[in-house]
Amino acid sequence: DTAVSQTPKYLVTQMGNDKSIKCEQNLGHDTMYWYKQDSKKFLKIMFSYNNKELIINETVPNRFSPKSPDKAHLNLHINSLELGDSAVYFCASSQATASGRSSYEQYFGPGTRLTVT
Amino acid sequence: RKEVEQDPGPFNVPEGATVAFNCTYSNSASQSFFWYRQDCRKEPKLLMSVYSSGNEDGRFTAQLNRASQYISLLIRDSKLSDSATYLCVVSPHSGGSNYKLTFGKGTLLTVNP
Numbered sequence: 759d760t761a762v763s764q765t766p767k768y769l770v771t772q773m774g775n776d777k778s779i780k781c782e783q784n785l786g787h788d789t790m791y792w793y794k795q796d797s798k799k800f801l802k803i804m805f806s807y808n809n810k811e812l813i814i815n816e817t818v819p820n821r822f823s824p825k826s827p828d829k830a831h832l833n834l835h836i837n838s839l840e841l842g843d844s845a846v847y848f849c850a851s852s853q854a855t856a857s858g859r860s861s862y863e864q865y866f867g868p869g870t871r872l873t874v875t
Numbered sequence: 876r877k878e879v880e881q882d883p884g885p886f887n888v889p890e891g892a893t894v895a896f897n898c899t900y901s902n903s904a905s906q907s908f909f910w911y912r913q914d915c916r917k918e919p920k921l922l923m924s925v926y927s928s929g930n931e932d933g934r935f936t937a938q939l940n941r942a943s944q945y946i947s948l949l950i951r952d953s954k955l956s957d958s959a960t961y962l963c964v965v966s967p968h969s970g971g972s973n974y975k976l977t978f979g980k981g982t983l984l985t986v987n988p
Contacts, residue, residue, distance in 0.1 A: 799960065801919065801978040814975055848918055864976060866918035 761785050762867035764849050770873045771839055778835045779870045781849030790832035791850040807832055839874045846871050879979035881963050886984045892953045896982050898946040898963030907966040908939055910948045912959045919962055953986045
């Protein structure tokens with residue numbers, strides 16, 4: 759069973775299009791994240807949701823809109839795609855412990871390789 | 876100055892070698908420290924947490940120097956399967972569910988037969 763899954767795995771699209779990436783975790787975690795890893799392999803957080811509530815929103819263009827329909831899902835919609843959006847997008851999840859402290863381990867999905875032409 | 880800086884690498888070592896990676900972080904309020912491993916075209920995975928007293932997990936030893944804001948990872952008796960990118964990761968939080976990790980760019984290690 760895949761713990762954190764993402765679809766699609768590969769996405770090739772043209773500039774100006776709108777696309778969505780879906781993420782699901784079956785670990786029962788309450789916190790989910792989106793990361794972007796660019797061509798230089800630099801992994802940077804974009805968003806984080808805790809129990810469907812947005813808690814981290816880094817400096818990301820408004821064209822990127824996350825949506826969390828429930829705590830097991832976190833989707834990422836991107837409007838008006840640009841060449842610079844080409845990257846690998848990773849979803850991740852983690853769990854706050856009973857004491858309210860988050861598990862140190864974030865579990866990552868396999869990534870979605872987005873290519874904008 | 877970048878929040879988390881690592882040796883740029885790449886490191887190419889023979890099997891059985893000992894290799895050390897260094898990392899510095901800029902935020903003195905950082906509370907939690909980790910090493911993640913990322914295989915080629917795969918997702919990052921937690922290798923080990925780093926504690927103030929230093930900690931060891933088999934062939935892997937991690938050290939933290941808060942005064943120098945420096946983290947290290949030592950791999951002894953390198954195996955071919957250790958070939959990967961090693962990511963130094965820092966968080967300003969010691970807990971709580973809004974858990975932000977800041978990743979270094981990673982150091983690529985190739986272990987050769």
